[in-house]
Amino acid sequence: MEERQLTCIGCPMGCQLQVLMDGKEVQSVTGNTCKRGEIYARKEVTDPTRIVTTTVRVLGGAVPVVSCKTGADIPKDRIFDCCHQLRDLEVKAPVRMGDILLKDICGTGVDLVATSEAAARS
Amino acid sequence: MKQYDLVIVGGGPAGLAAAVAARDAGIRDILIIERDGRLGGILNQCIHNGFGLHTFQEELTGPEYAHRFIEQVQERGIEYKLNTMVMEIRKDKTVVAMNGDEGMFVIQAKAVILAMGCRERSRGALNLPGYRPAGIYSAGTAQRLVNMEGQMPGKRVVILGSGDIGLIMARRMTLEGAKVEVVAELMPYSGGLKRNIVQCLEDFHIPLKLSHTVVKIEGRKRVEAVTIAKVGPDRRPIPGTEERYECDTLLLSCGLIPENELSKGAGVELSGITGGPVVNDALETSVEGIFACGNVLHVHDLVDFVSGEAAKAGEYAARYIQKGDKREGRSILLRPMEGVRYTVPTFIRPQEMPEEVTVRFRVADVYRDCAVVTYAGDRQISRRRKKILAPGEMEQVVLKKEDLMEEGIEDITIRIEREA
Numbered sequence: 001m002e003e004r005q006l007t008c009i010g011c012p013m014g015c016q017l018q019v020l021m022d023g024k025e026v027q028s029v030t031g032n033t034c035k036r037g038e039i040y041a042r043k044e045v046t047d048p049t050r051i052v053t054t055t056v057r058v059l060g061g062a063v064p065v066v067s068c069k070t071g072a073d074i075p076k077d078r079i080f081d082c083c084h085q086l087r088d089l090e091v092k093a094p095v096r097m098g099d100i101l102l103k104d105i106c107g108t109g110v111d112l113v114a115t116s117e118a119a120a121r122s
Numbered sequence: 123m124k125q126y127d128l129v130i131v132g133g134g135p136a137g138l139a140a141a142v143a144a145r146d147a148g149i150r151d152i153l154i155i156e157r158d159g160r161l162g163g164i165l166n167q168c169i170h171n172g173f174g175l176h177t178f179q180e181e182l183t184g185p186e187y188a189h190r191f192i193e194q195v196q197e198r199g200i201e202y203k204l205n206t207m208v209m210e211i212r213k214d215k216t217v218v219a220m221n222g223d224e225g226m227f228v229i230q231a232k233a234v235i236l237a238m239g240c241r242e243r244s245r246g247a248l249n250l251p252g253y254r255p256a257g258i259y260s261a262g263t264a265q266r267l268v269n270m271e272g273q274m275p276g277k278r279v280v281i282l283g284s285g286d287i288g289l290i291m292a293r294r295m296t297l298e299g300a301k302v303e304v305v306a307e308l309m310p311y312s313g314g315l316k317r318n319i320v321q322c323l324e325d326f327h328i329p330l331k332l333s334h335t336v337v338k339i340e341g342r343k344r345v346e347a348v349t350i351a352k353v354g355p356d357r358r359p360i361p362g363t364e365e366r367y368e369c370d371t372l373l374l375s376c377g378l379i380p381e382n383e384l385s386k387g388a389g390v391e392l393s394g395i396t397g398g399p400v401v402n403d404a405l406e407t408s409v410e411g412i413f414a415c416g417n418v419l420h421v422h423d424l425v426d427f428v429s430g431e432a433a434k435a436g437e438y439a440a441r442y443i444q445k446g447d448k449r450e451g452r453s454i455l456l457r458p459m460e461g462v463r464y465t466v467p468t469f470i471r472p473q474e475m476p477e478e479v480t481v482r483f484r485v486a487d488v489y490r491d492c493a494v495v496t497y498a499g500d501r502q503i504s505r506r507r508k509k510i511l512a513p514g515e516m517e518q519v520v521l522k523k524e525d526l527m528e529e530g531i532e533d534i535t536i537r538i539e540r541e542a
């Protein structure tokens with residue numbers, strides 16, 4: 001059995017959670033004050049995911065970069081791969097909020113979505 | 123001289139929400155003045171998500187959250203001027219502004235809403251020793267550089283201060299390929315949200331050193347290394363605990379102060395604790411017809427609260443324009459006591475106030491198993507149990523008109539009490 005330590009992010013209490021794992025199976029969660037802590041811990045040890053937000057370069061835009069996010073959460077251990085790939089990405093102005101800038105980032109099945117606008121340079 | 127019913131200084135989330143609410147309360151003649159080239163204020167550089175959970179039950183990024191309010195402003199045809207700087211606000215509610223097309227011009231308003239936001243505490247205020255080499259940035263400046271200009275301030279980073287902006291930038295710079303060596307925090311607790319400590323530091327194994335400060339910065343032209351040391355309860359460095367980190371960048375995330383140069387010029391009374399105007403239940407400052415909301419009033423950590431507060435300021439300003447002001451009535455002072463650092467508002471006028479007024483405040487320390495207790499004079503009017511209270515999280519109590527109508531209430535006190 002392996003024990004993992006986590007901090008719950010559900011509220012400012014920030015309970016320290018102990019998760020007992022038997023291989024990939026969660027045996028028990030302790031240290032939580034409420035149910036949300038347990039739900040968080042189970043997800044976090046079995047399938048941790050995050051929404052990633054970043055910027056990409058804009059060609060011919062009135063602004064040099066446009067902000068964007070992953071359209072859904074991606075596995076935590078893929079964050080660096082994805083950011084690495086996005087560092088070289090360039091998109092053409094104009095960009096509208098909600099535009100898909102890249103499909104299927106690094107084979108995650110998740111698209112990159114613009115979260116701001118970039119008008120074309122006049 | 124141009125005339126408007128309502129002039130709003132600042133087109134950030136506070137200014138936008140105030141404008142929308144004032145229009146919905148029947149004010150047609152509104153002008154928002156914004157010095158930047160776009161509306162949305164500081165949210166334009168806050169590209170991370172987590173905004174709007176309270177308002178839209180959705181996790182938006184900063185620009186997306188701002189966009190929702192910008193749309194509301196545009197749908198209502200509310201007038202705004204970009205790239206226009208307000209230079210002066212006078213007691214008689216004339217506003218002096220300047221831009222490239224019109225030069226300097228003066229506007230007469232019936233009411234003014236201050237929504238200028240806040241600025242970051244500068245390095246000078248921190249009293250750091252050493253030369254002033256390049257490579258020292260406030261976290262907010264770095265955020266603007268990376269997220270809006272597409273430029274990286276450096277490759278190896280030390281961050282002083284664990285406020286949310288510093289935490290967010292630790293992750294942001296890491297994702298852009300920099301190495302963040304450490305985040306040092308003077309206090310024994312972080313002022314940042316738990317969520318940010320976990321997702322911005324722990325996710326990337328960035329150490330957070332509480333009760334630590336920077337004692338030395340090396341490098342003449344550019345930062346070459348930063349030394350941090352542990353501090354004692356008196357917040358002075360303890361000799362022998364120094365740790366040196368080679369780096370090219372030092373980010374300072376040491377708190378925000380409301381931006382009130384203009385308010386001072388108008389003769390608005392400021393609070394020594396928040397740095398923002400002293401206001402009554404209508405969010406009206408000491409100058410009749412000048413209102414304040416958002417970070418210019420007191421520093422908020424959640425934009426949802428900014429929008430809520432600003433909408434109130436918009437409604438109250440509308441009421442003032444439509445009905446005038448009654449200042450002669452009874453006014454009760456709100457006193458922050460045991461554990462409560464300040465309250466906004468500072469005065470309540472029981473006759474004038476609506477059925478309920480939300481009072482926002484911050485606590486001075488971390489308290490566990492306690493209660494937020496409110497008294498009108500000696501009489502307890504509310505008591506709310508709390509598992510935890512922390513300085514980083516804004517708290518609120520709701521005051522009811524019915525509790526305050528009785529004559530002879532000298533003050534309202536809010537205090538933190540232990541729960542048995």
Ligand SMILES: Cc1cc2nc3c(=O)[nH]c(=O)nc-3n(C[C@H](O)[C@H](O)[C@H](O)COP(=O)(O)OP(=O)(O)OC[C@H]3O[C@@H](n4cnc5c(N)ncnc54)[C@H](O)[C@@H]3O)c2cc1C
Pocket residue numbers: 131132133134135136137155156157158162163164165168173206207208209237238239240241242261262263265286287290378381384415416417418422423424425426428
């Ligand atoms: C660097 C930074 C990062 C932040 N990150 C977060 C975050 O991640 N999450 C969060 O919830 N909150 C964050 N905050 C807090 C955030 O400021 C508030 O949530 C919210 O943006 C405050 O809204 P506001 O309208 O009061 O101020 P602002 O957004 O600052 O807007 C004020 C506006 O007034 C304009 N202005 C000021 N002076 C003048 C003048 N003289 N003439 C004309 N216009 C003027 C400014 O250009 C600006 O657009 C951050 C704050 C800062 C400073």
Ligand code: SF4
Pocket residue numbers: 008009010011012013014015031032033034035036037038
């Ligand atoms: S377990 Fe419950 S009480 Fe504890 S931090 Fe998580 S949400 Fe808050």
